[in-house]
Amino acid sequence: KAGVTQTPRYLIKTRGQQVTLSCSPISGHRSVSWxxxxxxxxxxxxxxxxxxxxRNKGNFPGRFxxxxxxxxxxxxxxxxLELGDSALYLCASSPGAAVNYGYTFGSGTRxxxx
Amino acid sequence: xLKVEQNPLFLSMQExxxxxxxxxxxxxxxxxxxxxQDPGKSLESLFVLLSNGAVKQEGRLMASLDTKARLSxxxxxxxxxxxxxxxxxxxxxxxxxxxxLIFGTGTLLAVQP
Numbered sequence: 001k002a003g004v005t006q007t008p009r010y011l012i013k014t015r016g017q018q019v020t021l022s023c024s025p026i027s028g029h030r031s032v033s034w035x036x037x038x039x040x041x042x043x044x045x046x047x048x049x050x051x052x053x054x055r056n057k058g059n060f061p062g063r064f065x066x067x068x069x070x071x072x073x074x075x076x077x078x079x080x081l082e083l084g085d086s087a088l089y090l091c092a093s094s095p096g097a098a099v100n101y102g103y104t105f106g107s108g109t110r111x112x113x114x
Numbered sequence: 115x116l117k118v119e120q121n122p123l124f125l126s127m128q129e130x131x132x133x134x135x136x137x138x139x140x141x142x143x144x145x146x147x148x149x150x151q152d153p154g155k156s157l158e159s160l161f162v163l164l165s166n167g168a169v170k171q172e173g174r175l176m177a178s179l180d181t182k183a184r185l186s187x188x189x190x191x192x193x194x195x196x197x198x199x200x201x202x203x204x205x206x207x208x209x210x211x212x213x214x215l216i217f218g219t220g221t222l223l224a225v226q227p
Binding site: 033035042043044045048056058090092102103104105106107108 | 147149155156157158159162202204213214215216217218219220
């Protein structure tokens with residue numbers, strides 16, 4: 001059974017550019033969550049999608065956005081990149097709305113903004 | 115807003131020794147997860163604790179949950195070098211039909227020979 005797939009693994013972008021990250025959840029999973037991990041702030045929740053609807057959003061500026069497609073794949077977009085956006089972005093999938101199942105994380109996308 | 119605190123933040127221990135990592139959280143929740151992260155890698159699920167008094171064990175690691183005390187512990191027995199990693203606890207917050215994980219600060223465990 002394939003795990004959570006995130007692409008690309010590594011990205012280098014320049015300040016002011018925008019970036020799109022992709023996450024394919026485990027087959028049959030309908031919930032996708034995104035997290036940002038930095039040495040200073042740790043793991044912070046960005047947003048969660050379930051059946052193409054954003055159900056929850058963390059405390060990030062509007063430059064961070066996402067969406068989910070009908071096949072449950074999700075994309076995250078960051079516009080007008082800042083140096084502080086450099087981080088490991090992790091995607092997690094879960095079977096559904098219930099939290100009993102736990103979350104499976106992908107390998108992450110490491111974004112470096114220069 | 116739910117806050118999750120772990121201590122210690124850094125733990126250096128010798129092989130063969132026992133130790134406990136603590137995870138305290140500030141509001142009611144009955145779902146807690148423990149994850150392991152190796153340097154540059156993603157998060158690996160270790161335990162899912164779903165009710166008060168839950169205890170799970172896998173190898174040299176044992177996790178427990180006390181929802182009344184809002185406390186979870188991760189106990190390491192007879193540590194080996196392979197256990198060196200960062201360990202995170204994460205607590206679920208509920209918001210109607212939504213939920214999210216709030217992570218602790220992480221505990222960097224270094225097991226010395």
